[in-house]
Amino acid sequence: MRVQAADRPVDTTAAAAAEAVPIIEIARLDKTFVTVRNDRIRALDDISLRVREREFVTVVGPSGCGKTTLLKILAGLVPPSAGAVRVAGSPVAAPRRDIGIVFQNPVLLPWRTVLDNVLLPAEVQDIPLGLAQARAGELLKMVGLAEFADKYPMELSGGMQQRAAISRALVSDPKLLLMDEPFGALDAMTREQMNLELQRIWRESGKTVLLITHSIPEAVFLGDRVVVMTPRPGRIARIIDVPIPRPRPIDAMGDPLFARLTGDIRRLLYGQGDAGAPGLAGGLS
């Protein structure tokens, strides 16, 4: 049932870049963790995925389906056990400057101002300060934090902190933005607002985004394609196109198509294997 990337352009943005080189190429990826007691835990099993430039791909699945492991492998933080992972044509062996990452928590350093937090990657990666400062200023304006540049993280709300973290991830001008449940710690209303905001940031910045979530509505609302994963071992159950036109207003969540797609995903996750296996539903919202 796997829908191949080239089969059908999902929307105008993706169609424009359809013929370009894939920015992410994952081929037959396996990851097995060996515990201290020598038990082997299979986290990812035979994952293959291609993501085009400027595409927004979401990965949804219950806790323990290996989606965070997948993201860490893409970020170069965890080595794969087998298979190939290439970003922008070259294999990922270590953390790379052309990959930005946003974690579930903003992880801002409390002793630095918002601006200095955004400049952190530039300092670490020896990007010329003048250039980085100009870019940081633009990014803060884009996420609506221009007036908060000199504030400290503790003076910001949770949503604002996460927007600062997004600016930080973009300051080294990466091609690919990896997001690991970035809005999981926010309340439901802030979360929907941040979804709209992220859609706008993605369109304005022209980046490719791979976002991991365990919220099915969030995955469908944001994704050009939704990768549905099932756990133990983590497998791709299906990749679903979301042909809802962009920019999607918040009302898109009331669209019959939206309801059908979220319903499909829900059935896929809850009804997998023996019907009513409760283990699969763990952590779904």
Added chain:
Amino acid sequence: MTVHESVPDVLAGSGAERPGAFTLLMRTRPELVLAPVLLAVIIALWEWGVPFFEVPNYVLPTPSAIVTALWRGLDAGLMDRGGYWLHTGVTVAEVLLGFFIGSGVGLVLGTIISQFRVLDATLRIYLIAIQSLPKVALAPIVVLWFGFGLTSKVVIICLLTFFPLLVNSMAGFKAVDPERLELMRALGANPWQIFWKVRLPSALPYIFAGLDMAAVFAVVGAIVGEFVGAQRGLGTLILSMNAQMDIAGTFSVFIILSLVGVVLHQTLRRIERRLLFWSGEEMRMMGS
């Protein structure tokens, strides 16, 4: 003002206008008034109670006698062996030297040990065991080894201030938020950058807690060292005054010692407040 108009007549009467400055102060920060009042009451009771109950002067002198003794000591020349200036200078020099050397070495060693997991795990149990030993008990031996001069006191203070910094910095580096470390790794930072940009600032609250402790220990160490054997310093002054039954003098030296301790502590607090404005505990201290 509309609120006031809707208040029942009883309250809206004569007394319910704007509260005066004093009332406002009593409502918001009563301790600013009550603390000095309490002190005045205690001193007055003390001054009056000593002659009333016929307490002999060598048991408890009156506050006025202590102030007189303090004035006599401060009125002396800078190098006068009977005055307070010379002895205070010697004790402060011991405290500062011992505090900086002892806590400095403790901090550096604690930092180095905690960067290597094997070293940390191997040494931790011994260091914690040594930390709980009463190191002042070594003062007589240290005086025997290093003589009656400045050195023996500095060594005793080093012994006392070394361990709080060692143990606290180890705890601080161990408590660094793993998410911050993962962020730095994802950015491709090298160990040196991770240390300066994340590990050290994250450990600072623990390090300052250690410095606070060390500052108290430093004054204790100086006095104990001077009790055991010294020619100068506030500790020797206390001993000689005690021998002459000059209790008022002893109390006045105690005031000087308290001042030394308070100044040291306040200086640390000030630096801490500037460096650690971001830490939760500091925010609470500032009352915001």
